[in-house]
Amino acid sequence: MDPITSRAGRRFVHFVLLSFTVYSLVPFVWTGMQSFKTVKDAFSRKPLLLFEPTLQNYQEVWIRRVPDNAEAIGLGILLVVALLVGLLLSARHLPVNNRLVYGFCLAGFGLLLWAIPQLIYMQKFYDYFINTLIVTACTIVISISIGCLAGYSLARYAGLAAVVILIAALAFRALPRLAFVLPYYWIGSLLNLLDTGLLVVVALVAVNQPFTIWMLRSFFMEVPKDLEESAMVDGANRLQSFLRVIVPVAWPGIISTALFTLLLAYNEFLLVRVLTQSNWTLPVAISRYTGNESADELTLAAAASVSATLPIIVVILYFQKHLVKGLSAGAVKG
């Protein structure tokens, strides 16, 4: 559209956008404030916008017993995190192979996550957090690997079978989770797999597969066909040309899809709620805070919600372009 140029018009545009900003942010800001309040402040009849912030709620959500040398441990952890983040951000400018640096950072973070409960007596919430990370990572790796193979072949094969698979996948995408989850529960209880990460990961991969292959297919269709043909003339077979030529070209699209898989796995509530009893991920763990109306649960729920949301926001802001691209990819073409 042509831009609005009049002064009053510009003001109106910004007024609307700012109002919508407030509307989008109010729950986040309020919950953030509640999470830093004492129980007494949080329950004040008149909402307090100014108050003395406390970290008590965060401490209660994460840490069971504060160690004597808390400052030293905290400082040490902060230092390691700062070092790893610094290394990650400067990886491109280092004279070493990038992959080596990323691998090192990943190993570093893994080690840190393992070391923290050895140093500090953590709450169960920490276990749920680690569990969520593991489930999400496994789901992304498996789902994207098999999804890429299928998406690529669906983009290139012109036979009837490809169309049938795509349409069936679309139908599955429309069906409610519960239709699959209740049978999973039945199978899981017969095979004694309930409450295991394995069942959750396999179920998550399956229910997200239709969406994944449709999205990846649309990205692989953008890759010109001559690319792999010229690679195959040079003597590479299908799989080699796919891995060495196509995947690097389609990489941004694969990242987009991985991002959506990340959200789907990290967000999943119903499936995890039905298939596990104690081996929860964060959404189920946090939903436990809302059951009863006891006083301090309100502030704890706020602190837990902020804790679980911040990592996702950081990841998404970093990859925002890919997310927007993914959201509009299917849409603009369809």
Next chain:
Amino acid sequence: MKRNTFFAFASPSVIIMLLLMVVPLAIALWLGFHYMTFRNIAAPEWVGLRNYSDVLADTRFWRSFNFTALYTAIVVPSWVVIGFIIALFLDQVSGFVRGVYMSIFLLPFITVPIIATIMFKQLWEPSGLLTWLYQQLSGTRFRMNETSVKTLIVFFGIWYVTPFTIVVYFAGLQTLPQEMIEAASIDGAGRLQKIRHIVIPYVSSLTVFILLFSIMDSYRVFDSVYVLSGLNPQFKADTVMTYTFSTAVQVQRLGKANAMSILTVIGIMVVLIPFLRLMYKEQIAER
């Protein structure tokens, strides 16, 4: 690509979908004919069509169906209208400012639904910000009852998914050919006329796409209802999904719950089949 290569590449994904989507649906159908609780899970008892007649005679099931339909009928048009309007406004700014607005508008959509609902609910707790504001403005106390819980569920639905439609429409607006707008300007068309006669027809294919996905997602609404109503029957705010869930997990009638989800699947397929046929023809023509 040759047939054999295609099947070799596609097989891991297809086998997973066969084993974990087609087979479970068959199991759900089979379990729907059985009486099963958590106690006789290894040996369900055959009861024929009794679960289905139970469901169809269950007033709570029909009430939850009606609320789901009402929810869809309010929420889906709101997503389309608000999303389109905000996308038009977002199109008026550029560069860094646009990026900042976009990041903020996306926030609800990228938050875990359960957590987003908890955050939204914090505003309406007895000590919440909006509870207080509501009481100041209306002079009456805010209470959680049938009407208020249902209203909050609908409001949350609108708040949570609008970012999706904003992004989709916004991306569509970026591809709008400038010549069409210029030609209309020369003809002396006003802004509203241009929106009505050029932009809306131009994005109509996006609207169809959004409608399809929104309807698919809105009747499946579960997480927000779970948090806002706490599955408390006193609020009468069950949707088909939460009622199926309570039947399975709280009441432990697993057979009946499976019958319910099979009925839902049938209902969805009836609505979906014309669209699937359309997609099928499109894909056949494309290859």
